[in-house]
Amino acid sequence: MSQLVPEVLAKQDELHSYLEGAFAGQRLERDANGESILWLKGSDLLGTLECIRSDERLQMDRLSDLTVYDNVDGVDGAERFVAVYQLYSMKRHLRLRLKVLVAEDQDVPSVTGIWSAANWLEREAFDMFGVRFSGHPDLRRLLMDERFVGHPLRKEYGLEDRQPFPDSLPVRIAERRSEGQHS
Amino acid sequence: MTDQSPKLVEPKPQGQARQNLADFYNPQVLINLGPSHPAMHGTLRVMCRVNGETIEDSTCEIGYLHRAIEKLGENRTYHQWIVYTDRLNYCSALANNIAYVMTVEDLLKIKVTDRCMWIRVICMELARIIDHIICVAINALDMGALTCFWYLYEWREEAYTIIEAMCGMRLTTSYARIGGMSHDLPAEFEAMMARFIKGLPKAIDDVEQLLTTNRIWIDRTKNVGTLTKEQALDFGVTGPCLRASGVDHDLRRDRPYYSYPELDFEIPIGLHGDVYDRYLVRLEEMRQSLKILKQCMKKLPGGPLWVDDRRVRIPEKKDVYEKMEVLIHHFKIFMEGIDVPPGEAYNAIEAPNGELAYYIVSRGGPKAWRIKIKSPSLFNFQSFETSVRGAKIPDAIAVLGSLNIIAGELDR
16 A cells, blocks of 8 residues: 555556556556556657657656666566656656666666756766766766776675775866756 | 155055956866865865856765665665664654655555554654754854854754654654554653644744844845756755745645645745745744644544554564564564565655655565665755856855755765
């Protein structure tokens, strides 16, 4: 049983049946809370996002979270990683999750052009898993030191494999894309 | 006398002064703030390119408090990980505990009892009040208003005394358990809460009288660190900072969970998205939380605290000591952990700082496959570079305080 009130769950049910029609033939699942999970190909991501954002019934206009998880056991598909996009509709108060299977040598298109929020989230995903986002303005590590070797949230990285650094590196001012892009 | 007058018009000192001024207005001067600086509220680091005292560009560097909490989540049982949630946002540990156990309960398809639900609502509102107290008091303190800090901290101490009576801890509470709470409310809880609900509004009014129409406070905070509606949504800012920018959104009303639909409260929104509006929104939210607490104390039902589910029910200590089977059950819950079925859940609550969510992917077994913490601070801090562009360095400190960045949940 979910902690959400029944009205919210009913709205999620309605959304799911709408998605079943709109994205017929695509892999569509539901999670423990009844929220819909739509699986996409990396090449379709930006196009589908455009359509999900403008669709009158969905209006998924906010990126709630972006993350990656390791699919090394192959439960969710043949590829190594799964990129997860948590979307939220500010008008309809609905949630939708997009998932993209990513191979180890494959790039995912960056969504920083749509949401500035994706900037640090994609950097974190790159830092923790080594997944690269093509078109990201400044793809470097976010939490770990630049001298860090490996990607700590991959399953093969051991919990005890510590890499201490005695000092911190100087910070550089990040390069900017064209000014006023998000104004 | 005759010797001295030519010296006064000597060109050298004047030229030197001009040179110094040119150094001051050099647009390439870099200033490093943090990571260990008393005004930086934890281990945050910002590199600013300043011209005079105006920040022309800045870059935030985070990760100084990264403790691999998400990695630990994959290596600890679901129960063992509860203590790590305290260390995320240590100013509102109760809200973090509850948001996490809610997600695990979603995966287990457990619905907690009514009493447990109401206690959790009380905890979350208490957490909101202490978090806002910290934010408003420290924000004012950074700008030199020490009195507000004392007025509000008296009641923060009072709140921590209540929390200590509830779970035995002040800061790192670990109060919630999967399927219940570690303790029921103490006998003196009602009296303590009544004192708190009666006393805090006076302190809020005092602070309001000291700050809201104070010329210095207005000069320091109005039109400082402004985030427009569009910018706030673009950066995924949530919570009081989003509402201060004029977006009417609160998960407690828009995507209600637990007993929030039964409660009567209002959601304050700002107009300009500056430091002043964030301060006003937080003050009003404290009052609304008190209103919620008052209703909760009236409606708090009796009945069992724990859900009747053998998978998660932690046996009573008395039975553990006296009954063999119960001892074995207790041992198995803590040594082996709870078997959570495969699946995933994303559960968000309206935490004091904004939307706090846990995304758990389970492959079955006692440990999570992946736990992702959606921390509001990460999103709020990302907007910092934009909102301080063109501001002065002391303004940057004011903006940082008003965003209420908690390094623990920022770096995780």
